[in-house]
Amino acid sequence: MSRYRPLAALCLVLSLLVSACSGSPSAPGPAPTDTSPPPATEPAESGAGSRPPATVSVWSWRVQDEELWQKVQERLNANGENITIEFRGIKSTEYDAVLRTAMSGGDGPDIFTSRGGAGTRSYAEAGLIEPLDAIDLSGFDEGILQQVSYEGQVYAVPFAVQTLTFFYNKTIFEENGLSEPKTWDELMQIMETLKSRGITPIAIGGKDGYAVCLMVDVIGATWLGDQWAQDVIAGRTDFTDPKFVDVLAKVDSLKQYAQDGFLGTAQRDARTLFATGQTAMIIDGIWAVNTYYLQTDPDLQLGSFLAPPAREGDPVRIYPYVDGGYAVNSRSAVKEAALRVAAYTATAEFAQMYADLFAEIPGNKNVTFPADQPMLAKAVQQMNEVGLKTLFRIRSPFDSGTPDISTSLGANIQGMFAGQLTPQQAAENVQADLASWYPAFQK
Amino acid sequence: MYTARKGPGRYSYWLMLAPALVPYLLFKVYPFFQSIWLSLYEWNGIPGSPRVWVGLENYARFLYQPPFSTMFWRALRHNFIVFGLLLVWSTGLGTLLAWMLTQIRRGAGFYKSIIFMPNTVSLAVTGFLWSLMLNPQFGAVNALLRRVGLGALAMPWLGDSRLALPTVIAVNVWHGLGFPVLIALSAMLSVPRDILEAAEVDGAGRVAQFWKITFPIILPTLINLMALNFTGAFSLFEIVFVMQGAEAGPFYSTDLLGTLFYRTAFGGTGSTASGMGLGAALAVVIFLIVIPVSLLASRIRQRFQVEV
Numbered sequence: 001m002s003r004y005r006p007l008a009a010l011c012l013v014l015s016l017l018v019s020a021c022s023g024s025p026s027a028p029g030p031a032p033t034d035t036s037p038p039p040a041t042e043p044a045e046s047g048a049g050s051r052p053p054a055t056v057s058v059w060s061w062r063v064q065d066e067e068l069w070q071k072v073q074e075r076l077n078a079n080g081e082n083i084t085i086e087f088r089g090i091k092s093t094e095y096d097a098v099l100r101t102a103m104s105g106g107d108g109p110d111i112f113t114s115r116g117g118a119g120t121r122s123y124a125e126a127g128l129i130e131p132l133d134a135i136d137l138s139g140f141d142e143g144i145l146q147q148v149s150y151e152g153q154v155y156a157v158p159f160a161v162q163t164l165t166f167f168y169n170k171t172i173f174e175e176n177g178l179s180e181p182k183t184w185d186e187l188m189q190i191m192e193t194l195k196s197r198g199i200t201p202i203a204i205g206g207k208d209g210y211a212v213c214l215m216v217d218v219i220g221a222t223w224l225g226d227q228w229a230q231d232v233i234a235g236r237t238d239f240t241d242p243k244f245v246d247v248l249a250k251v252d253s254l255k256q257y258a259q260d261g262f263l264g265t266a267q268r269d270a271r272t273l274f275a276t277g278q279t280a281m282i283i284d285g286i287w288a289v290n291t292y293y294l295q296t297d298p299d300l301q302l303g304s305f306l307a308p309p310a311r312e313g314d315p316v317r318i319y320p321y322v323d324g325g326y327a328v329n330s331r332s333a334v335k336e337a338a339l340r341v342a343a344y345t346a347t348a349e350f351a352q353m354y355a356d357l358f359a360e361i362p363g364n365k366n367v368t369f370p371a372d373q374p375m376l377a378k379a380v381q382q383m384n385e386v387g388l389k390t391l392f393r394i395r396s397p398f399d400s401g402t403p404d405i406s407t408s409l410g411a412n413i414q415g416m417f418a419g420q421l422t423p424q425q426a427a428e429n430v431q432a433d434l435a436s437w438y439p440a441f442q443k
Numbered sequence: 444m445y446t447a448r449k450g451p452g453r454y455s456y457w458l459m460l461a462p463a464l465v466p467y468l469l470f471k472v473y474p475f476f477q478s479i480w481l482s483l484y485e486w487n488g489i490p491g492s493p494r495v496w497v498g499l500e501n502y503a504r505f506l507y508q509p510p511f512s513t514m515f516w517r518a519l520r521h522n523f524i525v526f527g528l529l530l531v532w533s534t535g536l537g538t539l540l541a542w543m544l545t546q547i548r549r550g551a552g553f554y555k556s557i558i559f560m561p562n563t564v565s566l567a568v569t570g571f572l573w574s575l576m577l578n579p580q581f582g583a584v585n586a587l588l589r590r591v592g593l594g595a596l597a598m599p600w601l602g603d604s605r606l607a608l609p610t611v612i613a614v615n616v617w618h619g620l621g622f623p624v625l626i627a628l629s630a631m632l633s634v635p636r637d638i639l640e641a642a643e644v645d646g647a648g649r650v651a652q653f654w655k656i657t658f659p660i661i662l663p664t665l666i667n668l669m670a671l672n673f674t675g676a677f678s679l680f681e682i683v684f685v686m687q688g689a690e691a692g693p694f695y696s697t698d699l700l701g702t703l704f705y706r707t708a709f710g711g712t713g714s715t716a717s718g719m720g721l722g723a724a725l726a727v728v729i730f731l732i733v734i735p736v737s738l739l740a741s742r743i744r745q746r747f748q749v750e751v
Contacts, residue, residue, distance in 0.1 A: 093688050093689055093690075103489065128490070206602055269578060402707055411690060421694075
C-alpha cells in the first residue's frame with residue numbers, strides 16, 4: 001500500500017493547485033456595476049489623434065457585417081481615432097456557445113453582438129458587460145432599449161430591428177395575373193394557381209429548424225395577435241390552444257406547395273431558389289433582402305405581404321424583434337476604446353450606414369431610408385403601424401430556458417412536415433417542453 | 444522491486460512519470476471530477492451567474508422526467524443504431540475490403556491509398572462537401588441518380604427522418620473506412636503463410652481458408668475494432684453537428700447523446716438558455732455507459748486470443 005502514498009500525495013497537491021487556480025478568477029468577482037464607466041466616452045470627434053492606438057475585437061453571428069465594421073473603422077479614424085477593428089463572424093447556430101466559452105475563459109472579444117432580451121440580460125446579470133450610461137442613446141425608442149436593458153440600465157446598443165414577412169417575386173405574380181392576397185383563402189388560391197401551372201409556389205428551408213419557426217412567427221403574428229401573446233406569457237392560455245394549433249395547421253398546409261425534397265433544403269438554398277426565380281414566394285426576414293436576394297439577382301422584382309387574415313379588412317400584424325445590440329466586455333483590455341466604438345454605433349451616422357448597407361431597420365430611428373429600398377420603407381411602416389408589441393417566439397420569455405421554444409418548435413414542425421405528427425401533437429410537444437421549465441406553465 | 448531501495452532516489456520514478464501523469468491528471472481526471480461536481484448544480488454557464496444546488500435532480504430529469512427523458516432515451520437508441528451500423532459498415536465492410544486486398548495480386552497499394560484518402564481530409568470538410576452533394580435541388584448525388592434513370596431513388600437524404608441518420612453515418616464511415624481496413628489488413632498479413640499454404644494443399648478454398656484460419660486468428664483484432672466502434676458510436680458528434688446542426692434534425696432524427704449534450708449545455712438555435720449542470724450530468728451518464736463496455740471488450744478479447 002505504502003508505494004501508492006506518493007501518488008496520492010501528488011494527486012492531492014495537484015488538485016489543490018488546480019482548484020486554487022480555477023477558483024481565483026470567479027471567486028470575488030469584480031462588480032463592474034459599481035465601478036463607474038471610464039470617462040473616455042465623449043463623442044469621438046474630440047479625439048484628435050492624441051489617443052494611443054488600440055485594436056478592438058468585434059464578434060458577431062452576422063457574418064455579413066465584415067464590410068460594416070471596415071467602414072466603422074474608416075470613419076473612426078477619419079475622426080481622429082487610432083482604432084483598428086478586428087471583426088470575427090461566427091455561424092449563427094454556433095455563436096452563443098463559442099461566445100459563452102470564450103467569456104468563461106476570460107478571452108472574449110472587446111465588443112460582441114448580444115442577442116436581445118435574455119441574451120443581453122444574462123451577461124449583464126453576471127457583470128460581464130459594461131452598462132452604457134455615458135453613451136448618448138436619445139435616438140432610440142424606449143421599447144427598443146428595454147430589450148437590451150437590465151435593472152434599468154442599458155447594456156448594449158441595439159443595432160437592428162428585424163421583421164418577418166412573406167416575400168414574392170413580382171414578375172412571376174404579374175405573368176400569372178396574380179396580386180397580393182387579402183385573405184388566407186386567396187393565398188391558398190394563389191398557391192393552387194401557381195402549382196397547376198407548374199410553378200413551385202413557395203420555397204421552404206425545411207432542414208433548418210429556425211427557418212420553419214419563421215413561418216409560425218409570420219402566420220402567428222396575424223392569427224394570434226398581441227392579446228394571445230400576452231395571455232400565453234401570463235399562463236392564461238398555452239400552446240395547445242386551438243388558435244395556436246390552427247397556426248401550425250396553416251404552416252403545415254403550405255408544405256404541399258413547397259419545392260421537391262424541401263425537408264432536405266437548408267434555408268440558404270431555399271433563398272437561392274427564390275432569388276433565382278425558381279419559386280414564387282418565401283417566408284423570411286427583412287435582413288435577407290439585401291444580404292441574399294439582391295446579392296443573387298440585383299434586378300429581382302421583390303414584393304412583400306403579411307400573413308392574410310380570414311376576412312378581408314381584418315387586422316394583419318407583423319412580427320418585429322430587436323435582433324441584438326453591441327455590448328462591451330467589462331474585462332476588455334481596451335475598454336475605453338471599445339466604449340468609444342460602441343458610442344459611435346449609437347450615432348445616427350452609424351444607423352444610416354447600417355440602413356444603406358443592409359436595407360434593414362437600424363435601432364436608431366434618426367435615419368432616412370433610401371428611395372431605392374422600397375422593401376425597407378415598407379417594413380418600417382409596417383412595424384410602426386401593425387407591429388406586434390408582445391412576442392411569443394423569438395426574443396419572447398420562452399426563449400430563455402432549456403429546451404427553448406425555437407429548438408422545440410423547429411423540431412416538432414419538422415416532425416409535422418414529415419407526417420409523423422399532427423399539428424395538435426406538435427403543439428402538445430412544444431407545450432410539454434416549455435412546461436418543464438416555464439414558471440407560468442408549472443401549476 | 445523499487446521499494447527495496449533506500450534513500451530519496453527510491454521515489455525518483457514519479458519524477459519520470461510526471462510529464463505524462465501531470466497533463467493526464469490536469470486535463471482528464473480533474474475535468475471529469477469537476478463535471479461530476481457541476482452535475483449537481485443548476486448553472487447557465489456564464490461565469491458570475493448563480494449556481495443552485497439541485498443534488499441528483501439533473502440525473503432524474505434525464506432518466507425519467509419528460510421532456511429530457513424522451514430526448515435522452517431517443518438519443519441513446521440512436522447511439523445503439525449507430526453502433527450497429529458501424530459494426531456492419533465499418534468493421535464488416537472494412538474486413539471484407541481488407542480480405543479482398545489480400546486476394547489481389549496487383550494494385551493493392553493503389554486501392555489502399557484510395558480507401559485511405561478520405562481519412563486525410565478533416566471530418567468537418569467531408570461533412571460539408573457531402574451535404575452539398577446530398578442537396579436535393581443542386582446536389583450531385585440526386586443529379587447522378589436522375590441521370591442514370593434512378594430518379595425514384597432521388598431523396599431528400601438529409602431531410603428525411605428515416606434516411607438522415609444512416610446517411611450521416613455512411614458519410615462518417617466513408618471518411619474513416621481506411622482505418623479498419625488497415626488494421627484488419629495488418630492482422631491478416633500476420634497470419635503465417637505456411638498454415639494457409641498447408642490448407643491450400645489440403646484443398647481448402649479461399650473462403651474456407653478465411654473462415655477456418657484467418658478469421659479465428661484476426662478475431663481479437665476485430666473485437667478491438669468493435670470496441671472502438673462502440674466508443675466511436677457513443678462519442679460521435681462532429682459529423683452530425685456539421686451536417687445537421689446542433690438541433691440534429693429533422694425532428695431530432697439524428698440526435699445522439701453528443702448533440703443532446705451540446706444543446707443542453709450550450710443552448711440550441713439562437714437560444715439564450717443553457718444548462719451547464721444538466722449537460723454535465725449527461726456527460727457523466729455517457730461516461731458510465733462507455734467505460735464498462737470498453738472494459739468488457741478487453742476481457743472478451745483476451746478470451747479469444749489465439750497463439751500462432
